[in-house]
Amino acid sequence: MSLRALVTGATGFLGQRLVRSLLEKGAHVRCLVRQSSNVATLTDLQSQNPTGQLEIVTGDLGDSKSLVASLEGIDVVYHLAAALSGSTASMFLGSVIPMRTLAEAAAQANVQRFVLVSSLGVYGAAEMRSGTVLDESAPVDPHPEQRDPYSFSKIRQEQVAREIAAERGMSLVVVRPGVIYGPGRPLLTSRVGLSIGPLLIRMGGRQPLPYTYVENCADAIMRAGMVPDIDGETVNVVDDGLPTGKTVVRFLKSHGQRIRSLWVPAPCIRPLAALAGWYANWSEGQIPAVLTPYKAMSMWNRLRYSNDKAKRLLGWQPRVSIEEGFRRTIRERRE
Amino acid sequence: MSVTTSPIRVALVGCGQIADAHLSQIRRIRFADPVAVCDVHPDLAYQAAVRFEVPAQFTSIDEMVETTRPDVVHLTTPAHTHAALTKKLLGLGCHVYVEKPFTLDAQESLDVLATAASVDKTVCVGHDQLFDPTWLTAKKWIQRGLIGDVRHLESVLGYPIDGKFGSLVASDSNHWVRKLPGGLFQNTISHPLYRITDLLNDSQPDITAHWRTRDDFDFPTELSVQMQGTKQTGSLTFSTDLPHQRITRVYGTDGTLDLDFDAQTLRLSRRTKLPGAFAKLEAPFQQFRNSCWNLRHNMWRFLKADIHYFAGMKTLFEEYYAHVQGRGPIPIEPDEIHRVALLMDRIFEHCRSRDDASENPMEDKSPQTSEAVSCL
Incomplete structure (x- = not known):
């Protein structure tokens, strides 16, 4: 195999797994990292996978001049780097603006494909009917500004990438993973409920959680850069046999984790969120609008999730089951 | 107009x-x-x-x-x-x-x-913190003479470097803040500084200042400033090694006022009037009454939805628009704007002058202080 790939975000939770998958396939992987990044794990990956070739270059995604050299000879760009927390402005500064610079440079360099790793959170889940199957045909959230900074930045990132791809004739594939979990990341996420100090406010509990194990997800992303004739496609990545909030909590408790939680039944979520939203508005933000009906339904609407397109288009199968993924995550934490 | x-x-x-x-x-x-x-x-x-x-x-x-x-x-x-x-x-x-x-x-x-x-x-x-409700109340109390004449002011800013903005500055050697003449301090010490100058009668007090770099950092992260006026003194402490806090303490001839901008509390300590051992009961009783006042005051503000982190900013905007x-x-x-800018120049100049040339962690950009003063 002679694929030459540039990976951004290579030192991150998902990036490391993607680099390993690519190296296992014998690819030449160029990792664009910051000067301050710790690259020890990446160099370990090279020694574990001698079939592929690893190259580490330091640079700044905001600097288009340095990107020219980083993109030289590259076939596929896997763009994973993104800000994961912070204010909306800092998320845009850390995700959207670097992506714009990179995509423009990639188009200039005539790369064969640009794979943008986005998020399943971009869909307008709040306005979907309970029980609906969420797949790639679902509309993107029409009011991302009413959501969290992460989803807003991801939606804008996709818009910008599509504009650049259309204007410059660049092949773009967008991958929208669900909640990525695995060793190093907790199983309890905001999809299960809100953490307030040591207390977990469990929201509903029977809605399926769109989880994907990190290695499964990395495998799908790798394929999105390799499978021919899928230009312009969007692919959702979630695993089979999705868990619910209830099963996650039950699993953790059965493995000795102490969880202090308060349960909000599903029918109470919307009224509670309406009350919180009203108060935030009335008090002009004395307590910020962390919970509104729109945010609540975006997060905890009871939907079903399809991964049919990923299987069909990418020839992908989640190799690690949910049960095994959970076990590996817990085991790593204990160790 | x-x-x-x-x-x-x-x-x-x-x-x-x-x-x-x-x-x-x-x-x-x-x-x-x-x-x-x-x-x-x-x-x-x-x-x-x-x-x-x-x-x-x-x-x-x-x-x-x-x-x-x-x-x-x-x-x-x-x-x-x-x-x-x-x-x-x-x-x-x-x-x-x-x-x-x-x-x-x-x-x-x-x-x-x-x-x-x-x-x-x-x-x-x-x-904007000069228009924060806590600061405005403190100034009313000072004007009413509750602590007598102001003699000393202490201002502390705890600025954890792993905070939202600090971590960006620390991780990026090309961050614009790192290139300011006063580095991180230039972007942050205005607040603790003007909380001193607002009650300091001397336009340009004598200054001694020192900055220090914590281990594992390649730019100055700690700053200490002493000011000596005709009748008043001041001290400013900026530290990335302290938890986040914005505290100013005003020492008067009859008492002390302690302002916590984050807790939105005002602690008033006055000289005790009772003799000997009775004073040891009077002081905590004063503190108890003071705590009750803060609790009642903040509860009332909470009920009115009047607790906002940037409350001072809103008031300042309103007054400026008016x-x-x-x-x-x-x-x-305008004189006050320039006064604070000049004080900051003098603080950084003093810090630089204390650094050995070989250890100078900042690019030298000495402001022309004397020229600036003569233009006032």
């Missing part, structure tokens, strides 16, 4: 993190009409416009001013751009509210203030 009662048209340039605070407070002001936002990055302008329902977004200042004709423009860009952009906006016929620090140095501040005067426009600087509309005095005098 003629009196205007129609809504004031407000625009904002620079849609980074602090712009959120500005836009959220502008929205709370009934007579303010946010008309436009502008940023060199279209994506930043977009997110601010959409989230705060601002009708127009631009990447060019000229186009923004020509299209929307704002009365006041808020400037929330990086500090090194303040002087040039403020002069540009003044030249385009706008009053300008500049986020702290006002300029890079005192020479620039003089230049900007002179430009404002020449075009008959005003500038204001973001010394001034622009000819309905009140300017909230921060």
Whole structure:
């Protein structure tokens, strides 16, 4: 195999797994990292996978001049780097603006494909009917500004990438993973409920959680850069046999984790969120609008999730089951 | 200046993190009409416009001013751009509210203030904590003589470097903050400094200052400043090694006032009147009464939905807009703006002078202090 790939975000939770998958396939992987990044794990990956070739270059995604050299000879760009927390402005500064610079440079360099790793959170889940199957045909959230900074930045990132791809004739594939979990990341996420100090406010509990194990997800992303004739496609990545909030909590408790939680039944979520939203508005933000009906339904609407397109288009199968993924995550934490 | 009662048209340039605070407070002001936002990055302008329902977004200042004709423009860009952009906006016929620090140095501040005067426009600087409810109450208490004459002021800013902004600065050696003449301090010490100067009678007290670099960092992270006036003294401490805190303590001839801006509390300690051992009961009783007052006061404010992190900012905006509309005095005098800029120059100059040339962690950019003073 002679694929030459540039990976951004290579030192991150998902990036490391993607680099390993690519190296296992014998690819030449160029990792664009910051000067301050710790690259020890990446160099370990090279020694574990001698079939592929690893190259580490330091640079700044905001600097288009340095990107020219980083993109030289590259076939596929896997763009994973993104800000994961912070204010909306800092998320845009850390995700959207670097992506714009990179995509423009990639188009200039005539790369064969640009794979943008986005998020399943971009869909307008709040306005979907309970029980609906969420797949790639679902509309993107029409009011991302009413959501969290992460989803807003991801939606804008996709818009910008599509504009650049259309204007410059660049092949773009967008991958929208669900909640990525695995060793190093907790199983309890905001999809299960809100953490307030040591207390977990469990929201509903029977809605399926769109989880994907990190290695499964990395495998799908790798394929999105390799499978021919899928230009312009969007692919959702979630695993089979999705868990619910209830099963996650039950699993953790059965493995000795102490969880202090308060349960909000599903029918109470919307009224509670309406009350919180009203108060935030009335008090002009004395307590910020962390919970509104729109945010609540975006997060905890009871939907079903399809991964049919990923299987069909990418020839992908989640190799690690949910049960095994959970076990590996817990085991790593204990160790 | 003629009196205007129609809504004031407000625009904002620079849609980074602090712009959120500005836009959220502008929205709370009934007579303010946010008309436009502008940023060199279209994506930043977009997110601010959409989230705060601002009708127009631009990447060019000229186009923004020509299209929307704002009365006041808020400037929330990086500090090194303040002087040039403020002069540009003044030249385009706008009053300008500049986020702290006002300029890079005192020479620039003089230049900007002179430009404002020449075009008959005003500038204001973001010394918003002077309009925080806790500070305003403290000043009322001081004016009522509760602590006697002010003799010493202490101001502390705890600024964990792993915070939202600090971590960005620490991880990026090319961050614009690292390139300021006073580095991290230049972007942050305005607040603790003007909380001292507001009650300090001497315009330019004697200064001794020292900065220090913590292990594992390659830029100064700790700052200590001592001020000696004719009858008053002051001390400023900035530390990345302390948890976040904004505290000012005012020592008077009859008592002490302790202000915690984050807790929104005011602790008053007065000289005890009872003799001997009885005084040891009187002091804690005073503290108990004081705590009860703080609890009652904050509960009442909570019930009125009157507890907001940037409350001082809103009040300062309102007073500045009222001034622009000819309905009140300017909230921060130009002399005060320049005074703080000059003090900052002198602080950094003193720190640099204490560094050995070989150990100097900052690029030398010594302001021309004497020239600046003579221009006052």
